[in-house]
Amino acid sequence: MTRHVWMIGGAQGLGIDTSAIIFGNAIAKAGYYIFGNREYYSNIKGRHSYFQVVFDEKRIFSVSSYTDILATFDAETLFQHFTEVRDYVIYGIDYENTSLDMVKSIEPEIAEEIKKELKNGFTVKDVINYLTAKGVKVIKVNYLEYLKKIADTFKLPLSVVERSKNMIAVGASFGLLGLPFELLKNAIQETFKNELFLKFNTMVAEMGYNLAPNAYHLTVREVKKDRIQVDGNTISALGKLAGGLRFQSYYPITPASDESTYIEANQNLDVIVEGGELRKGGAVVVQAEDELAAINMAIGAALTGARAATATSGPGFSLMSEGISWAGMNEVPVVITYYMRGAPATGLPTRSGQADLKFALNVGHGEFPRIVIASGDHAEIFWDAIWALNLAEKYQTPVIHIIEKTLANSYTILDEDLLTSAPVKIERGKIVYPTTERFNRFEITEDGISPRAFLGYSSIFYTGDEHNEEGHITEASNNRLKMYEKRMKKLETADKEIPEEQRVNVIGDGENVLLTWGSPKGAILDAMDDMNKEGLSVMMVQVKMFNPYPVTLMKKLLEGKKRVIAIENNYQAQGAEILAEKTGIFATNYILKWNGRPIAREEIIYAVKLIIKNGEKKVVLSYGA
């Protein structure tokens, strides 16, 4: 067992992300793979946020329901997470006497649960006693003393150096692992551009490092390939850019915006032109006034021939509904990257969820082909982003690419060649450059796909009304029948042309199918070995494309299986409902979680056992502060 779990927490705005990224980066430099998950409130400063970093010698994809090391620099983190700690807790003596009641940011519902667990005595000291009684070892830190030292050394006010508390905790954690400090130092160096900040952060990290014993004796592993550290928002942006995206419009929304701001920050691209030379090519990013504008700007851009997309999450996607319908009617290739979060309404705006699958499949009034794909891990996101752009142009219709918050805000370590070893294939479908004065944009064809010309090359008409081949309005019955059928036929064409094997991921073979889509894939993959060792006879079937649905393959995979266990981050098991609708095969059991937190690897093992060994019908999961 080489999986290790580390967690750091603290008030939002105090550098939790930075510390977790530095810590993870240092571990990656030591040759380990990582899955790092970020949990935070819809808040700017003060609320409890935490970052779990799981690392292993092999690639990993999920969070865990426990932590080996808990690094804290405030009382709330201890209160929120003490039940999860297995080996070490790092805490400051300056908040030793803080009681639960003094931590105002803890929600009353959570405080009640903590009290139940602690029974009597509700201070940090009581928490520490609880932990030591369970065999957890304690690293005590006098944060104030260290900070004073730094303040004195650099002649800075205490308030300036106070933020570097997190680096003491990171240093101590790294010390526990027994990895060389040099790696952490390098990671810090790559993060802080300001010389002074770099100096004192390195110094406090080293102080922290020296106060911890070498407890895990980890060694630096040889790495043969270049690896990158990347989150879901960024890798989606990278995929889109590699796939030729040249226009993105968006309205700020969590957890989608980071993708668009990354594209804007890197909009001057290197493009290979004929002859092999490099030329700069720009991707335009427009921050729109609302999501209505965002989708319709992207559609407008697509009409000119630019590969165009938008990125949003549930509330914004709701507003885009009418625009998507127009794009369907006018056969516009546009990609909507749908970052799914906790719904309905504002729901859990910074947490994850899979409750909008059916919405994505049915968005927009009327019947038209909506291609819907969902990614299950970071590397998939990259290739799916390219795939989405290709599908949109090939079938001239909106493509919805689902990425959940769990993947958007988590980061991972990837071998670079996962992204670079295969060429990026670009399929633009039937594009023509007419020389005639007028062009029939909606020519009726056998496969439903009409030749497409861009605005600026001929006289071309588009309208949201039913139209004839020229794109002019007509309500004639016969035309309606033909034009409608032509649009819908594209879905049949897509269904024929896209290999079903590309639409489903299958891992392992067994009599119990773990049926899933999106991020739960990660927890299942990471749990696979252990489940097999326990003789659970499981295989994973991950649906990647929901429309057109891989009917034949799914039937082949699922028919005759002992159990079909649907694993999803929603209440209704929507993916399983789509399966039933399309194939007539029903899930037999359910593992569901709708608290907005990702499914942990251990939760899968626990729930699958309950189902297979104890005959439970349905298991509802709840891990995650």
Place this chain on the structure above:
Amino acid sequence: MERKPVFNDWCPGCGNFGILRAEEMALRELGIDSKKIVIVSGIGCSGKIPHFIELPISGVHTLHGRSIAFATGIKTANPSLEVVVNVGDGDGVGIGMGHFVHLGRRNLDITVIIHNNGVYALTKGQASPTLGRGVKTKSLPRPNINDAVNPLAVALAAGYTFVARGYAYDITHLKELIKKGIKHKGSAVIEVLQPCPTYNDVNTKEWYDKRVYKLDNDPAWDPVVKREEETKTKFEKAMMKVMELGEKISLGVFYQNEFIPTFEERLEQNIPNYREFYPAIQPIELKGIGTTKITELIKAKRV
């Protein structure tokens, strides 16, 4: 390809005919290559205008209220196109008011023509946002209880750099305004007062004919900002003048300022070759393989 004529189904006497003719004449006289012209419209009677234009232009008949958003995408992805947006009053400053305001902030080089007839005609004559309080046009069950919005005052406040008003029954004058608007560098808006013979029995042709007058007839009226320092005074004068919508209604150009950078120029600041290598014409593949190199971006993420 022989084009079948599109039957124009506006009501006889509709002000839209005047706008259609003026727009067509303006485009013809400007000598712009028709295939480079994109007319974007929303929903309502005005929305059908691209289909009725006889020149071989392109038309994008969009959603109710969203034409400006579509036009923004079209123009930013391909700044070589000449983009004209025709909106109705309900379409442009009712359901689409958000986009109308934000276009001004961007000063994108496109022209917006507002067909203002005071009513939602295609849905049988409900009050539009430009109909005055207390006015009872014939379909209203009771007199209108909302005040009217003045689209041009909003446009000025939002940052449009060309603001004008025309009258649908003065085609020659309107044509000149449209030409000026199209030639203007930046976001242009032209409000066109337009009787609706079917549903607006208050603001009729006779009603307008008595009230409209042309600013051009006043030699002292000069709406063009010629030196940057004039901006404030010219803007203030324009703001006063656009409010003139009572017994006297002013027609003409209220404000023109080319000192404000356009959206295209702002993009050019960030993307130096944006003008000549804009999104719509960038080749993204060679023999089916992507040509965008992301090697450096990936390298930046190396551990």
